[in-house]
């Protein structure tokens with residue numbers, strides 16, 4: 001993991017947030033290469049789930065939502081972590097992270113029976129556990145009182161549910177259909193850690209897939225297979241590093257009848273990469289109660305009226321980003337074996353020597369012609385050719401095109417392959 005973090009900083013994928021001011025815990029900034037890789041990952045997801053299907057549609061809801069949203073969804077009451085404070089050094093920690101095998105519902109009694117040591121000062125003098133709500137609170141408008149409280153959304157899902165009725169009334173989609181959204185979500189983690197795995201601000205890609213209640217099992221299995229296909233074939237993750245964890249009933253959210261966590265073997269150990277949850281009609285019924293508006297769906301052909309049930313595939317962009325980097329990074333060779341669809345740059349053009357004007361001029365011509373057609377071409381004339389190959393290998397560029405002295409003779413250019421280091425010569429128009 002340290003190697004990945006260092007690669008990210010060295011090559012401009014990810015920097016610590018607010019780095020120049022000493023950082024800001026739980027935040028990370030994407031640099032030039034990171035922006036491109038992240039966008040390619042998000043575009044691949046959007047293309048696979050939305051653009052290439054005719055049953056899933058996009059929405060892009062506001063980050064600030066009416067606070068009733070979070071009352072209705074249960075977040076105001078229950079989106080909380082167990083917090084304990086060390087009475088000796090006043091360090092604050094998540095209680096469940098200090099006790100082996102514990103989860104978020106750990107009680108003060110269970111915690112004190114184990115009596116763990118404070119990770120900071122080593123003493124064992126603890127406060128009672130209190131629930132700490134992880135939503136970021138803010139105020140809307142110029143008056144900072146209880147009536148102006150709003151929250152940065154802790155998940156993108158509610159922005160989909162609150163638009164369900166609008167979409168049904170305007171698009172009249174047939175069941176089953178889905179609504180997809182990509183966007184930022186915010187969680188005030190007590191102790192952010194593990195690089196970008198647990199940060200306070202993250203991007204999510206979520207789909208709420210609306211199905212007939214009697215058909216949820218079939219649709220769940222279908223979505224499970226499609227998500228597998230996305231992760232292994234579209235993104236190219238090694239299927240040996242992916243496992244499915246059937247979440248047992250006692251650990252599931254109370255409304256979920258089935259949840260499968262897709263686990264990925266990160267360098268630090270296995271972590272949740274994405275979740276697939278059957279949420280029943282929990283959310284639509286909550287909105288119905290809180291808004292007083294019917295969430296009924298009327299079948300166009302049969303006239304049947306029902307409330308759809310929901311299956312939700314939810315994936316964190318940063319988690320997938322990190323899975324991609326660790327999956328394709330070869331530390332020994334210093335090569336990032338990104339598939340073509342994800343590589344920030346697909347082609348790099350350079351003159352063999354940058355102090356030979358005739359080579360530079362010819363190389364510029366080749367570069368300009370490619371750049372006119374494709375955005376994914378980069379130019380590199382820094383250092384010597386060996387250093388350039390090394391750099392392009394590290395950022396995952398599949399092919400390097402070099403204009404050398406043979407080019408001036410016969411017009412062909414060298415194309416060097418990242419993964420094999422093999423070279424062929426082709427005419428520029430064949431590129």
Ligand SMILES: [Zn+2]
Pocket residue numbers: 086087088089090091118119120121122123
């Ligand atoms: Zn302490």
